[in-house]
Amino acid sequence: MGTTTEPAEPSEPAASRPPAARPPSSLSPSRASDFMQCPLLYRFRVIDKLPEKPSPAATRGTVVHSVLERLFDVPAGERTAALARSLVTPEWERLLAARPELAELFPDHGDSASGGDGGEQTAGERLAQWLQGAEALVERWFSLEDPTRLEPAERELYVETTLDSGLVLRGYVDRLDVAPTGELRVVDYKTGKAPRPEFAAEALFQMKFYALVLWRLRGTVPRRLQLVYLGSGDVVTYDPGEHDLRSTERKLLALWDAIRRATETGDWRPRPGRLCDWCDHQQFCPEFGGTPPVYPLPVPAPRAVPVDQAR
Template sequence: MTQSPAATETEVVRRPALSPSRAGDFKQCPLLYRFRAVDRLPETPTTAQVRGIAVHAVLEELFGLPAAERVPDRAHALLAPVWARLLEERPELAELFADDSEGQDEWLATADRMIDSYFTLEDPRRFDAEARELLVETELASGVLLRGYIDRLDVAPTGEIRVVDYKTGAAPREVGEAKALFQMKFYALVLWRLRGVVPKQLRLMYLADRQSLTYTPDEAELLRFERTLDAVWQAILRAGRTGDFRPNRSRLCDWCSHQALCPEFGGTPPPYPGWPEPDAGEETVLDRAD
């Protein structure tokens, strides 16, 4: 029987879910969360963010090749077509290098150096990834729906799980490290609830300075983290009902795109549009390009 348009539309509607990026935004600064998830203010991507998107895409495609072809020359050859595809999908990215072909050339050269850095950290010919850019989603007992994208998932023949995330920036100091581990614990919790197995290793690969950060979670820690996410979601709902998204000034404000609208910097937020739905805010490709 042919489905009606209404039935088809109902099937594709997805429940609002909490992503690691939006949860991290709220923990960092509730007003930043509001700007991104409620007001949905546009943010102009930086050249560093777009480079991150391109390098992520190259590494994703690299693991789609036969193992013997996962070598530096082959990875470098993927960069130009990946960049061309990104420009086709998002023509506005070309404005980053308008009238600056030398700047684009240097940008591509920096991306190439990131690819070289990756090969100093591991040999991709020695294993196959189970999944790349994997969408994972699970509902906690409290009813909170968690959703996120994992750069790469490795599963050993004996069943151990490794979660890998590529970072095109430098290895962070304490604040940045805590933020990165928050994201990785989010993925670990979702995988534990989906598969019944706590990941053996969470691995962050910092390509700018060729460093890796590895972490091994346990069940007790993930249970505590689950309670943290429940608390974050309840706090988001309370702020959404009242419109009370307070700024939280920190060193991270230096990288915020919305200082002109922030009371901490003499700005005034736009009128609160109301809480349209309990929407935690979707992750974007830019969120995953750091």
């Protein structure tokens, strides 16, 4: 691995320069998942900050989350499926205004794509179909929960805490419900389908992460963790205990130690798996014949071995 990257040319506008690389200083559920999936992917996202193309699925998830958040801005009796569907297009337009690069998801320059019936779809037709898919996910939520009977204490709640070890944990909770008795329910919306049991641990780990942070912040172990899968219409619940959260904390500390060692040594190894086909960074991955960028953080020089020990 190399040392630091070359400085920007003096004539380069400051706004166009990539942000300076820094060692990671905190852990979120998504970044923890990245490292467990593939340490090299974590490096590309957190340290190198390589750009990634927006995806229709992830963008749709952002729009759906925004709709479900804003629905609670109106009185309970007005929270209808029709209103929720009507919010989809405005939320997409709001997101597009904030992130103009999302326009590349539906380019409007005369190209077309084959439709499901063998015909050709225009960019406008693909966008309309995508918005209809988002509307269907929003409408399905009404068969899983009744928003007229819910008054969330928090929506899109940013949480952050520092463990005794110094590790900073942070993230966003989709919804936090608080019962009159003070019991907490942590709710997370998923726009995909519920995973098979053998793949359910990752989503549950994310929820235990949030529960651990809330426990440290509020002194109360959440009574229930609830995953709402809008893609398949499933609701998965789990009631954690202190032993669960202490185990999660130990796992996070071990994970952070591994991240810290990789950061200091520059040794970020790829971990091939079933998700590699969807990775944006194959061109930089040794598993696909690529070469990672020069490592932008300093690493210690190799220790010299005395001649008498080298024999």
